[in-house]
Amino acid sequence: xxxxxxxxxxxxxxxxxxxxxxxxxxxxxxxxxxxxxxxxxxxxxxxxxxxxxxxxxxxxxxxxxxxxxxxxxxxxxxxxxxxxxxxxxxxxxxxxxxxxxxxxxxxxxxxxxx
Amino acid sequence: xxxxxxxxxxxxxxxxxxxxxxxxxxxxxxxxxxxxxxxxxxxxxxxxxxxxxxxxxxxxxxxxxxxxxxxxxxxxxxxxxxxxxxxxxxxxxxxxxxxxxxxxxxxxxxxxx
Numbered sequence: 001x002x003x004x005x006x007x008x009x010x011x012x013x014x015x016x017x018x019x020x021x022x023x024x025x026x027x028x029x030x031x032x033x034x035x036x037x038x039x040x041x042x043x044x045x046x047x048x049x050x051x052x053x054x055x056x057x058x059x060x061x062x063x064x065x066x067x068x069x070x071x072x073x074x075x076x077x078x079x080x081x082x083x084x085x086x087x088x089x090x091x092x093x094x095x096x097x098x099x100x101x102x103x104x105x106x107x108x109x110x111x112x113x114x
Numbered sequence: 115x116x117x118x119x120x121x122x123x124x125x126x127x128x129x130x131x132x133x134x135x136x137x138x139x140x141x142x143x144x145x146x147x148x149x150x151x152x153x154x155x156x157x158x159x160x161x162x163x164x165x166x167x168x169x170x171x172x173x174x175x176x177x178x179x180x181x182x183x184x185x186x187x188x189x190x191x192x193x194x195x196x197x198x199x200x201x202x203x204x205x206x207x208x209x210x211x212x213x214x215x216x217x218x219x220x221x222x223x224x225x226x227x
Contacts, residue, residue, distance in 0.1 A: 004156075006156075033214065033215075040220075040222075041219075041220075042202060042217040042218060042219050042220055043157070043202075043217050044217075045214055045215070045216075048214055055214070088154075090156050090157070092156075092215075101145055101206045101215070102145075102147065102159060102162050103147070103159070103204070103206075103215055104159060105149075105156035105157045105158070105159075106156050107155055107156045108154070108155065108156045110154065
């Protein structure tokens, strides 16, 4: 059974039209992450939550926002998508295990901007 | 910031061959993780390493956490068609309240018929 679920799997949006991607988890993990992955590249961390504490990466554009209303859910909001924002968006969760952290990923949402 | 260099970038092998790939870091990690990603899917965790020098196996996969804590390797023995995909290493230096992973650049594995 899927433990990190992303919806939708595929999202098409118009240039400049706000879009929201969602992620839910059944693992009760403390940490939730959003990554952006472009073709043939490594996932790039946008931001993450440790419980309710939000941590933004320094190079994440202001166009990207996130919400975590409760432990299970996390949302990625793109306020004004540009063509360069077309990518796979990956949600992941982890529970800190003392000296190490395993992260588990959802299947991703492929965002197309037209 | 931390950087992870993964090599090789791509590998073309025949079914049945063994595979080896590695990651090196400019700084120390507390955890090394190896993921496999199929096209259009999220990365799937293969092996997690938590201690310097640790050697861990998962079926035909073996990975080691380097003694210096700045490197790790992944070996795949007797490759099969379903091994095709992109393999990523990832490192974690957990700082309480700021846990996050840094990913390597990936190794694309292709099996030649």
